[in-house]
Every structure is written in structure tokens, then in C-alpha cells.
Amino acid sequence: MGLRTSPLHGRHEDRGASFTEFGGWNMPVDFDGIQAEHAAVREAAGIFDVSHMGEIEVSGPDAERLMQRLTTNDVSRLDPGDAQYAAITDDDGIMIDDTVVYRTPADWPGAFLFVPNAGHDAAAFDRWTDHRDAHDLDASVDNVTTDYGMVAVQGPDAPDLVAARAGDGVHDLGRFEAATVGVAGVECLVANTGYTGEAGVEIVFPADGAGAVWDAIANDCQPCGLGARDTLRMEHGFLLSGQDFDPEENPRTPFEAGIGFAVAPESGFVGRDALADTDSPEQQFVGLTLDERGVPRHGYAVTTPAGDEIGTVTSGTMSPTLGEPIGLGYVDSAHAADGTTVAVRIRGTDKQATITTPPFLDQ
Amino acid sequence: MSFDVPDDLQYLESHEWIDPATGRVGISEFAQDELGDVVFVELPSVGDALDQHDELGVVESIKAVSDLYAPVSGEVTAVNDALTNEPELVNEAPFGDGWLVEIDFDSDDLEATLDSDDYRAQIA
Numbered sequence: 001m002g003l004r005t006s007p008l009h010g011r012h013e014d015r016g017a018s019f020t021e022f023g024g025w026n027m028p029v030d031f032d033g034i035q036a037e038h039a040a041v042r043e044a045a046g047i048f049d050v051s052h053m054g055e056i057e058v059s060g061p062d063a064e065r066l067m068q069r070l071t072t073n074d075v076s077r078l079d080p081g082d083a084q085y086a087a088i089t090d091d092d093g094i095m096i097d098d099t100v101v102y103r104t105p106a107d108w109p110g111a112f113l114f115v116p117n118a119g120h121d122a123a124a125f126d127r128w129t130d131h132r133d134a135h136d137l138d139a140s141v142d143n144v145t146t147d148y149g150m151v152a153v154q155g156p157d158a159p160d161l162v163a164a165r166a167g168d169g170v171h172d173l174g175r176f177e178a179a180t181v182g183v184a185g186v187e188c189l190v191a192n193t194g195y196t197g198e199a200g201v202e203i204v205f206p207a208d209g210a211g212a213v214w215d216a217i218a219n220d221c222q223p224c225g226l227g228a229r230d231t232l233r234m235e236h237g238f239l240l241s242g243q244d245f246d247p248e249e250n251p252r253t254p255f256e257a258g259i260g261f262a263v264a265p266e267s268g269f270v271g272r273d274a275l276a277d278t279d280s281p282e283q284q285f286v287g288l289t290l291d292e293r294g295v296p297r298h299g300y301a302v303t304t305p306a307g308d309e310i311g312t313v314t315s316g317t318m319s320p321t322l323g324e325p326i327g328l329g330y331v332d333s334a335h336a337a338d339g340t341t342v343a344v345r346i347r348g349t350d351k352q353a354t355i356t357t358p359p360f361l362d363q
Numbered sequence: 364m365s366f367d368v369p370d371d372l373q374y375l376e377s378h379e380w381i382d383p384a385t386g387r388v389g390i391s392e393f394a395q396d397e398l399g400d401v402v403f404v405e406l407p408s409v410g411d412a413l414d415q416h417d418e419l420g421v422v423e424s425i426k427a428v429s430d431l432y433a434p435v436s437g438e439v440t441a442v443n444d445a446l447t448n449e450p451e452l453v454n455e456a457p458f459g460d461g462w463l464v465e466i467d468f469d470s471d472d473l474e475a476t477l478d479s480d481d482y483r484a485q486i487a
Contacts, residue, residue: 018399034425035400227399227426293447295403295423317425318402325403347405347421 006051007149007210015223023118023242025052028225038231038320040222041196045155047217048224054121054145055204056128057110062137067112070131071101072254072271074264075112078103083176083191085262087254088116088124089271093278094251097124097241098259100176100193107180108189110142113204117241121145131270149210153217154200154232162201165216166190170201184209184216195229197236197359231317237287237328237358243298244285244314244328253278256330258285283311284336287358288327290344292351296327301345305352310335313344319360326360327353366393366486369458373434373473374482379419380458381434381466383473388434389462390422390453393486398424401453404446406464411439415472420463422453434476437468 003026006012012019017028028049030037040046058067067075073086083102087095097120102113116124125143132139153162163170166181170190173179178191186209194200205213230240239245239259245252254263255278265272290296296316301309311331319326327344335342338357343350368391372380378394381387395401403423413419413433420431443462446452452461477485 029426030399033400231425293403294405295428297428318423320400320425 004052006049007207008049008051008214011211011214012049012223017223017225020226022226023052023120025118027052028223030225030227031223034225034227034231035320037222037224037228041155041198041224041228041232042321043156045153045157045161045200045221046224046228047214047221048152048154048229049149049214050152050202050229051149051210052118053150054116054118054124054143055148055150056114056116056121056124057142057144058112058114058128058139059110060139062132062139063111066128066132066137066139066141067101067114068267069135069270070128071099071114072263072267072269073101074267075101075103076267081105081178083178083193085176085259087257087259087262088127089254089269089275090247091271091274093253093271093275094247095245095254095257096127096247098239102178102189102191104189105178105180113189120241147207148204149207149213150202150204151214151217152194152196152200152202153221154194154196154198155221156199157221158198158200161217161221162190162203173201184212186212188213195238196232197238197361198232231320234315234317234326234328235319235321235358235360237360239285240315250314252285252330253281256281256283256285280333282333283330284333286329286331286336287356287360288313288329288342288344288353289356289360290325290327290351290353294344294346294351295325296329296344296346296353302329302331302353303343303345303350304335305341305343307343307350310342321361326356328358331355366391366396367458368392368479368483368486370479372458373476373478375432375434375476376485377432379432379434381473381476383470386435386437386440386466386468387462388419388464388466389457390431391482391486392457395454395457395461398422398427398429400425401450404450404453404463406442406446407439409439409442413437413439413466415475431463433466435466435468435472437466439464440467441465
């Protein structure tokens with residue numbers, strides 16, 4: 001099967017992007033270099049094509065019940081236009097994916113929209129429809145991933161940049177709030193959300209309006225690829241589905257992964273019973289900074305200074321902002337306290353590191 | 364995009380170059396472009412003995428870890444210490460200040476390397 005492509009693919013080719021496969025999609029990894037794009041987002045603004053993210057629409061009388069059963073957060077707290085971060089767990093409380101759930105504004109289609117990660121949309125659709133059918137719920141579920149495009153506009157200048165094209169209402173959106181807003185003549189769902197730790201918005205729009213939305217914004221800020229998206233999220237300690245957790249290769253509960261804040265046991269989600277006794281997990285998701293030269297990478301062992309294995313690195317890079325090597329991963333809870341001296345085994349050599357609770361940047 | 368491939372150097376399929384006149388070794392302009400922003404370089408020490416095609420070290424960009432291979436056998440006679448603090452020199456001047464090591468080598472080993480025409484054809 002061929003790779004899926006964004007409705008903006010041709011524009012990225014024309015702009016000279018380098019591409020990479022990610023979650024079954026062929027997406028830009030960088031346009032002008034990861035460090036330059038990363039710096040633009042920290043200092044000004046950048047736009048990312050995130051059309052590889054899935055979109056699933058859920059409607060009908062039992063839509064809320066279905067969402068409540070299959071996501072770990074409490075969707076009953078959401079008013080129209082509100083969004084929340086959540087995990088999707090299996091019967092054992094293991095994270096299958098993480099997502100943002102929107103109770104859509106009154107003037108946007110559907111009752112709920114949620115955004116699974118790249119390549120997870122088909123499995124999410126199956127999970128939702130299977131559960132609906134098994135429990136005889138009255139809800140419609142539509143995988144609208146290919147009907148929509150999505151961009152993220154992030155950075156300290158991003159809110160003004162978007163407001164200049166979409167109206168000052170953008171400034172009124174609180175964190176995790178969304179509204180239906182026109183951008184370049186295209187009806188968009190604009191949400192105050194992101195994956196960079198900076199101010200900014202994410203914008204969902206019909207695929208046939210993708211070019212108009214992109215052109216209205218991208219000509220006045222840095223286009224950014226998945227490379228910078230990854231380094232930006234790592235500096236803030238945000239999880240990457242499939243890399244920092246994976247139901248097959250790296251099964252983790254939301255508590256292990258450090259997102260207990262997105263778990264609402266009273267909402268009765270699938271996997272809740274298995275999680276009841278695991279809110280004090282044996283391992284915890286941590287950040288670490290390397291005290292010696294080197295770069296922590298996915299799969300490297302974390303050890304004590306004496307060389308005993310206590311965990312694994314799941315993400316790592318040379319932080320473009322700090323110029324220092326940083327990593328994310330899991331260590332035994334006894335070694336997870338901020339400031340603990342550990343080591344990362346890099347090509348057979350243990351390099352000293354320090355547990356550092358993210359974000360790595362000063363707030 | 365067309366990359367510089369100096370005619371006075373010899374190359375490996377794995378994108379290292381060696382200057383036959385000096386024994387100086389680096390990676391090609393094509394290779395640094397493929398890697399992207401180089402952030403870390405790990406090299407052998409002066410006096411280390413290398414066998415041709417053995418691992419010479421590691422160059423890491425933000426997105427990738429790439430092994431380096433010795434284009435010839437011989438003893439390491441110099442290491443570019445500037446890369447410790449300025450690994451970006453590999454991007455900025457892959458045939459100049461971004462060199463990696465110098466090796467005292469036997470010229471017979473050059474028979475197993477590519478000339479500039481062959482290397483240019485490989486990356487075309």
C-alpha cells in the first residue's frame with residue numbers, strides 16, 4: 001500500500017521540503033533545517049502541517065456515553081467548544097494511543113471530534129464502532145481523517161498572526177477551547193492547543209480548503225516539519241505515541257506515562273478496573289539530562305551509577321534551545337526523583353545523567 | 364540539487380572521503396545534507412590503529428545516528444578537536460574545517476575506494 005499524503009503535499013514539494021515516512025504518511029521532516037525551524041517556534045512563530053493526525057467524528061444520543069467509555073478523561077466536563085487531553089486504554093489499562101477530545105462548537109459538524117495519532121485512525125474507528133455495537137449504543141462514528149486537513153501554528157507570535165487572519169476571537173480562546181472561525185474564506189475549527197509548549201493554535205479545516213489556509217499563514221512564518229515538532233515536544237516532555245508508549249513494544253499505563261491528570265476513574269472508562277491499583281507504578285516516565293558528551297536515543301538503557309539497569313530511554317535529542325543532550329524514558333520509581341544521578345548506556349559506555357523533571361526549559 | 368565532489372579526493376560508498384595527499388578524512392557534502400544539523404561527533408584518539416572499513420566513529424544529527432567507516436587502514440595521526448564544541452563545522456565545511464581525522468595509510472588501500480566520477484554517479 002502506498003503512503004498517505006497530506007492535501008498540502010504538493011506545496012511542500014514546491015517549497016523544497018525533505019520527506020519522511022511517519023505512521024503510514026509521507027510528511028515533511030524539515031523545510032530549512034530542524035534547528036532553524038525549532039528556533040523560529042521558540043522565538044517567533046512556525047506552521048506545521050499535521051494532516052497526518054486522525055479525525056474521528058462521533059454523534060448521536062449515546063455519543064457522550066461512547067466517548068466516556070473509550071477515553072480516560074471525563075467528557076461530561078466539556079461544554080461545546082471545550083477540549084481535553086485523554087488516553088485511550090485497553091481492557092488492561094494499557095495505553096493504545098493518546099488524543100485530544102473536542103465537544104464541538106454548535107456550528108461545527110458532529111457532537112464530538114477526537115484526534116488519534118498518525119496511522120491510528122482506522123484502529124480507533126474500529127474500536128469505537130465495535131464497542132458501540134457490542135453495547136447497542138445509538139451513535140454514529142465517522143473516520144473523517146481524509147476529509148480534513150490540520151495545521152498547528154505555534155510560537156509567541158502565533159496568536160497575533162492567526163488573529164490577524166481569523167479575527168480577534170482567537171485571543172479570547174482559553175487553553176483547550178475551540179471555536180468555528182473563518183480563515184481565508186474557509187470555515188475552520190480553531191483550537192487553543194499545541195504540542196510545542198508555546199502559545200498557539202491548531203486548526204482543522206476541510207481538505208479542499210487546505211491550500212487557502214496554509215497560504216494565508218505560511219507566507220508570514222516559518223514552515224516546520226516533523227523534525228522540529230519532535231524536538232519541540234521533547235523539550236517539554238510531551239509523549240509521542242508509538243515511541244514513548246506502545247501497546248505492543250512498550251506497554252504503559254497512563255500513570256506510568258505521567259498523565260494521571262488525564263485519568264478520571266469516576267467516568268467508568270474501559271481499563272479503569274485494571275488501573276485501580278496501579279496509580280503507584282513500578283516505573284515512571286521521567287526526563288533526563290546528560291552530564292557527559294553524547295545523545296540519548298530511543299532504546300538505550302538507563303542504569304544506576306554502578307551500572308545496574310533501571311530503565312530505558314524512549315526519546316532523546318540534542319536540545320536545540322539548550323544545546324544540551326536531553327532524554328525522556330522510564331526508570332524504576334526508586335530512582336525517579338528529580339536530581340537523581342543515573343547513567344545512560346551509549347554504545348557500551350555509561351554516560352552520567354541526571355533525572356530532570358520536564359519541561360527542560362525555564363517557564 | 365547538485366553537491367560538490369572534489370576531484371582530488373577518493374570516496375567510500377558510505378560517503379566518507381580521504382585526501383590521498385594528506386590522509387585527511389571527512390564526510391561528503393551529500394552526506395552532511397542527508398544527515399541534517401550535526402550535533403555530536405565521536406572520533407578515535409591519536410595513535411589508534413584502524414582497519415579499512417572498520418568503524419571509525421559516529422556522527423549524530425538531531426534526527427539520526429550514523430556510523431563512520433575508515434576509508435583506509437592505518438594509524439590515526441590527528442583528530443579534529445574543533446568538532447567537540449563546533450560539530451556544525453561538518454555541515455558548514457565538510458571538505459574543509461569539518462574534517463574528522465588524519466590517517467597514516469598505505470596507498471594500496473586506495474584501490475578499494477571510489478574516484479570522484481564513480482562517487483558522483485553513486486549519489487546522482
